[in-house]
Amino acid sequence: MPSPVPPFKRLLSGYLVNPETGCWEWTGHRSSVGYGLIKVFGRMVSVHRYSYELHKGPISDGLHVLHECDNKICINPDHLRAGTHAENIHDAIARGLIRKGPDHPLYGRQRAPEHYASQSKPVMVMGKVYSSLNDAERQLGLGSGTVSYWLKRHPNKATLLTKDNEEHVQPQ
Numbered sequence: 001m002p003s004p005v006p007p008f009k010r011l012l013s014g015y016l017v018n019p020e021t022g023c024w025e026w027t028g029h030r031s032s033v034g035y036g037l038i039k040v041f042g043r044m045v046s047v048h049r050y051s052y053e054l055h056k057g058p059i060s061d062g063l064h065v066l067h068e069c070d071n072k073i074c075i076n077p078d079h080l081r082a083g084t085h086a087e088n089i090h091d092a093i094a095r096g097l098i099r100k101g102p103d104h105p106l107y108g109r110q111r112a113p114e115h116y117a118s119q120s121k122p123v124m125v126m127g128k129v130y131s132s133l134n135d136a137e138r139q140l141g142l143g144s145g146t147v148s149y150w151l152k153r154h155p156n157k158a159t160l161l162t163k164d165n166e167e168h169v170q171p172q
Contacts, residue, residue, distance in 0.1 A: 007040040008054055011047060014038070015075055023074035024051075034072045051075035052082070064088050070095060123147060 015024040026036030026047050036047035052065045055077035059065060066088050069079040083091075092098040101107060122129055123136050125147060130136035133147045140147075 007038060007050070011038055011050055011054065011075070014047075021069060021071065021074075022076060023069055023071045023079060024076040025071065026073040026075055030073065036073050036075065047073075047075050048080055051077055052080045056080075056082075066091065070097065123151070125150065 010028075014028045015026050017023070018025050028047070029037045031037050031046075037044050038047050038050060039045075040050060046065070048067065049059065049065045053059060059082055062084070063082045064085055065080050066083045067074055067079060068081060069076070071079070074080075089098065093100050099105070122131055123133055124130075125136050125140065130139060133151075134144075136142075136147045137144060
């Protein structure tokens with residue numbers, strides 16, 4: 001049953017103003033990663049995106065709503081702006097929220113060659129040979145990982161091949 005209170009009224013009554021930062025901090029439901037959520041016409045949406053749309057208008061396709069204040073629960077439209085994913089990452093790196101380069105814990109580490117091996121070898125799916133897992137998925141119109149799933153669970157119907165097109169041990 002729909003809420004008797006319109007979503008914009010629930011948004012505007014669901015925050016407290018932080019006097020130190022000026023952030024309008026959402027007091028309602030939050031996602032597992034800390035962003036505020038609100039149900040709008042049967043759909044859960046991020047409160048910062050909803051606040052942006054209410055106060056500033058529609059968000060163009062492909063854009064995110066970025067927090068200038070770095071506060072995930074802030075819905076103050078003066079602290080929100082539209083931007084690309086690249087801008088969001090660049091801002092996070094500049095503010096020290098994401099580590100990059102030598103500061104990153106995986107900096108300089110290389111994955112073992114066998115990590116990539118199964119993706120570049122020929123694969124037989126349902127009797128037809130494809131040049132790689134990705135090629136098989138692309139030609140069959142399947143999602144990423146589908147052929148790997150089949151290789152693991154249906155070894156009699158899908159097989160990785162060696163360069164000589166001989167069957168070999170299934171990937172782990």
